[in-house]
Amino acid sequence: MDGNGRWAQHRNLPRVMGHKRGVVSVRKTVEKAASLKIEVLSLYCFSTENWKRPQEEVKFLMDTFLESLFEERNRILGNNIRFKLIGDRTPLDPKLIKTAEDLETESSKNTGMWLVLAINYGGRDELIQAFKKIVLKGAKPEEIDVKTIDENLYTAGLPDPDLIIRTSGEMRLSNYMIWQSAYTELVFLKKFWPDFRERDLIKAIAFFSRRKRRFGDIGGN
Numbered sequence: 001m002d003g004n005g006r007w008a009q010h011r012n013l014p015r016v017m018g019h020k021r022g023v024v025s026v027r028k029t030v031e032k033a034a035s036l037k038i039e040v041l042s043l044y045c046f047s048t049e050n051w052k053r054p055q056e057e058v059k060f061l062m063d064t065f066l067e068s069l070f071e072e073r074n075r076i077l078g079n080n081i082r083f084k085l086i087g088d089r090t091p092l093d094p095k096l097i098k099t100a101e102d103l104e105t106e107s108s109k110n111t112g113m114w115l116v117l118a119i120n121y122g123g124r125d126e127l128i129q130a131f132k133k134i135v136l137k138g139a140k141p142e143e144i145d146v147k148t149i150d151e152n153l154y155t156a157g158l159p160d161p162d163l164i165i166r167t168s169g170e171m172r173l174s175n176y177m178i179w180q181s182a183y184t185e186l187v188f189l190k191k192f193w194p195d196f197r198e199r200d201l202i203k204a205i206a207f208f209s210r211r212k213r214r215f216g217d218i219g220g221n
Helices: 004-009 015-035 055-078 094-106 123-136 146-150 198-210
Strands: 040-047 082-086 114-121 163-166 185-188
Touching (some): 004 015, 015 040, 040 055, 055 094, 114 123, 163 198
Parallel strands (some): 082 114, 163 185
């Protein structure tokens, strides 16, 4: 969900105003994805590198995450959505961790779309943590395969992403799900995240539906 800050700067507004507008895009995207019966919607909210940003902006983002979880709790539960937080929780505010974990528990019996928020998430860090878990479990080299790694990632139990959408015109993954996205289709949009709307999601899905996914094979007709 890239481009909040630049959206605001282009309008001579504080960067935090872009983040506020970005929340509106999140709500509309979640609602549309759920109505389309999408199995999993993952949102890259805050990377392990984002701590380098100005402290005031980081605090605003963390406060926004906590506030949004409180505000959206009833909507998530009422719409049969399952919630999951991925990333290293260690440096996060205990209030944010507890609120997220409570919502994970409360929504665990729901059967609808998974809503996955990646906060303090980094693909490389995820792999390092997974490898450490595997070593601590005493796995032998010959026992380690794709399934072993999958089972020790933050996303364990979730399918690999079929489609990744990146806004703001940047054309890179920025350390997002680098293991899981080996065969993911990619869509890059020039518009900033605060301008992302339901029609953009639908267009991206339409693009995906036209793709022939061969996963290394030559494919059929």
